[in-house]
Amino acid sequence: MPERLLPLLTPQPQTGDALGARLGVGRVTVNTLARRLQDEGVPVQIGRAGYALSPGTPAPQFVARPTPMGAALRYLGTVGSTQDEVRAWADDPHAPAPHGAAVVAERQTQGRGRRGRAWATMHGTLAFSVLLRQGPGGAPLTLPELGLLPLAAGVAVQRAAGVGGLKWPNDLLTGDGRKLAGILLEADLRGEEARRAVLGIGLNVSAAPDGAAHLREFAPDLTRAGVLGAVLRELHTWLSAPPDEVLRAWRAANLTLGRPVRVQTPAGPLEGVATDLDARGSLLVQTPGGLHTVSAGDVQLIGQLSGPPGPATP
Numbered sequence: 246m247p248e249r250l251l252p253l254l255t256p257q258p259q260t261g262d263a264l265g266a267r268l269g270v271g272r273v274t275v276n277t278l279a280r281r282l283q284d285e286g287v288p289v290q291i292g293r294a295g296y297a298l299s300p301g302t303p304a305p306q307f308v309a310r311p312t313p314m315g316a317a318l319r320y321l322g323t324v325g326s327t328q329d330e331v332r333a334w335a336d337d338p339h340a341p342a343p344h345g346a347a348v349v350a351e352r353q354t355q356g357r358g359r360r361g362r363a364w365a366t367m368h369g370t371l372a373f374s375v376l377l378r379q380g381p382g383g384a385p386l387t388l389p390e391l392g393l394l395p396l397a398a399g400v401a402v403q404r405a406a407g408v409g410g411l412k413w414p415n416d417l418l419t420g421d422g423r424k425l426a427g428i429l430l431e432a433d434l435r436g437e438e439a440r441r442a443v444l445g446i447g448l449n450v451s452a453a454p455d456g457a458a459h460l461r462e463f464a465p466d467l468t469r470a471g472v473l474g475a476v477l478r479e480l481h482t483w484l485s486a487p488p489d490e491v492l493r494a495w496r497a498a499n500l501t502l503g504r505p506v507r508v509q510t511p512a513g514p515l516e517g518v519a520t521d522l523d524a525r526g527s528l529l530v531q532t533p534g535g536l537h538t539v540s541a542g543d544v545q546l547i548g549q550l551s552g553p554p555g556p557a558t559p
Contacts, residue, residue, distance in 0.1 A: 247278045247279075247281040247282045247285070249268060249278070250264065250268065250275065250278040250279060250282065250296075251282060251287065251298075251304065251320070252304075252305075252306060253267055253268070254289065254296060254297060254298040254304075255297065255298060255306075256297055256298060256299070256300040257297060258290070258292065258294035258295035258296060258297040259295045259296055259297070260272070260294075260295040260296075261273075261275040261276060261295060261296065263295070264295075264296060275296065276291070279291055279296050282322065284322075285321075285322025285323050285351075286322035286323045286350075286351035286352040287302075287322045287351060288302055288351070288368070300468065301468025301469050301470050301471065302320075302469065302470060303320060303349050303371060303373075303469045303470045303473045304320040304470070305318045305319075305320055307470040308470050308473050308474045308477075309471075309474035309478075310474065310477060311478065312345075312477065312478055312481035313343075313344065313345040313481065314345045314347070314375065314477040314478070314480045314481040314484075315345060315346075315347040315375070315473070315474075315477035316343075316345060316346075317342060317343055317345065317346040317347070318346070318347050318348075318349070319334070319346075319347070319348045319349070320348075320349050320350075321348065321349070321350045321351070322350065322351050322352065323350070323351065323352040323353075323354065324348075324350045324352070324353055324354070325353065325354050325355040326353055326355045326374075327348045327349065327350050327353065327372055327373055327374035327445060328374050328429070328431060328443050328445050329355075330348040330350070330374070331346065331347075331348050331374045331375070331376050331443050332443060334346060334348065334376070335376055335378075335441060342376050343376075343378070344376060344377065344378035344379050345375065345376065345377075345481075346375070346376045347373055347374065347375045347376070347477065348373060348374050349371070349372065349373035349473060350372055350373070351368075353372055368452060369449070369450055369451035369452025369453075369459065369469075370447060370448065370449050370450060370452060370453075371446075371447070371448045371450050371469045371472055371473060372445075372446075372447045373445070373446055373473065374443050374444065374445040374446070375443070375444045375446075375477075375480065376441060376442075376443055377394070377441060377442040377443070377444060377484070378441050381484065381485040381486070381487075385438040385439065385440075386432070386438060386439035386441075386442055387437060387438055387439070388434075388437055388438075388439070389525050390439075391430070391432055391439055391442065392525040392526040392527065392540065393488055393491055393492075393525065393526045394430050394442065394444065394484065395414045395415045395428050395430050395444075395526075396411075396413075396414065396491055396492070396495045396522075396526045397480075397483040397484050397486065397491045397495075398415075398428050398430070398444055398446065398480065398483070398484070399411045399414070399415060399416075399417065399428055399495060399498075400479075400483045400491060400494045400495050400498060401476060401479035401480045401482065401483040401484070402417050402426050402428065402446060402448065402476055402479070403417055403498045404479045404483075405472065405475035405476040405478070405479045406425065406426065406448070406460055406472070406475075407463075407464065408425070408460065408463045408464070409425045409426075410498055410499060410500035411495060411498050411499045411500060411501070412499075412500050412501050412544060412546060413499070413501045413519065413522075413528045413544050414428075414526070414528070414544075415427060415428040415429065415430075416428070417448075418500055419458045420500075422500075422546065423453075423456065423457050423458035424449070424453075424456075424457045424458065425448065425449055425453075425457070425458050425459070425460060426446065426447060426448040426449065427446075427447050428444070428445070428446055428447075429444070429445040429446075430442055430443070430444050430445075431443050431445070444480075446476065448460065448472060448476070450467060450468070450469045450472050451467075451469070460472065488524065491526075492522055492524075492526065495522070495526075496521075496522065500546065501519045501528070501544060501546065502519050502520065502521060502522075503518070503519070503520070504518065504519055504546055504547070504548070505517070505518055505519075505546075505547040505548060506518070506519045506530065506544050506545065506546060506547060507544070507545040507547055508528070508530060508539055508542040508543065508544050508545075509542055509543040509545075510539055510541065510542040511541065511542070515530055515532065515537055515539065515542070516532065516547075517530040517531050517532035517533075517537070518530065518531045519544070520536070523538060525540070527539055527540040528542075528544070
């Protein structure tokens with residue numbers, strides 16, 4: 246029942262009587278529903294003037310969605326993980342989620358990042374996941390395309406944010422190395438194809454954990470609803486862009502290439518200079534022992550970040 250109230254809420258307060266008339270219930274019931282939404286983590290404001298949703302809340306009625314990305318959008322209070330919510334929606338036998346469907350949540354109790362790390366959410370952050378059922382041309386996703394998806398998503402997030410640079414493979418950082426956003430791609434594989442992939446994105450919009458940064462440090466007027474709409478729009482562009490265009494845009498926005506790095510790979514740690522990306526988006530690292538291709542790993546940038554991103558090796 247609380248979900249019936251949510252679509253009626255706006256940033257302008259409405260009285261319990263007015264909302265109750267639209268729902269066919271009394272104002273006491275409206276108050277109960279509003280408090281249930283609060284308990285779930287939805288930022289409902291309750292006062293003498295009535296009931297309102299905090300400005301900038303990324304509920305569907307406030308998010309511009311001119312492309313298929315996010316055209317089907319669910320906004321929830323507290324969930325285990327938006328990744329799992331998207332999967333459950335995709336598997337719904339009665340109304341399965343379409344390509345581009347998105348779930349955004351206020352709180353995650355089991356949010357995760359790469360390699361099983363906890364993915365914290367707090368008031369002022371934006372956490373959402375998008376379902377990908379097909380590749381750029383509408384065909385099933387292939388394994389080579391999967392390698393480029395986090396890079397394409399990184400470009401989309403950086404373009405939408407308008408600040409920061411990209412650390413391979415999945416982080417948006419400020420120029421001094423503080424984290425603004427992270428990206429997680431999980432795919433369900435079937436031979437040489439992916440049955441589907443789920444792209445998770447977390448952005449610090451108006452708040453950030455200790456040591457990180459948020460977007461409103463650079464653009465004070467940003468809202469979570471506005472940022473979500475901008476990212477969905479850019480995802481539509483970059484997830485369907487040709488691979489060479491994605492790689493060119495990523496190189497132009499990167500904070501990784503040309504710098505000393507330490508990479509934790511499945512085979513162990515690797516230190517050297519990040520020189521370029523290959524055609525599949527893997528990172529090329531030059532070490533004293535030779536050139537290594539890293540398709541999966543965690544990168545630590547060695548030394549203080551300053552100045553523009555390093556150039557890519559031709």
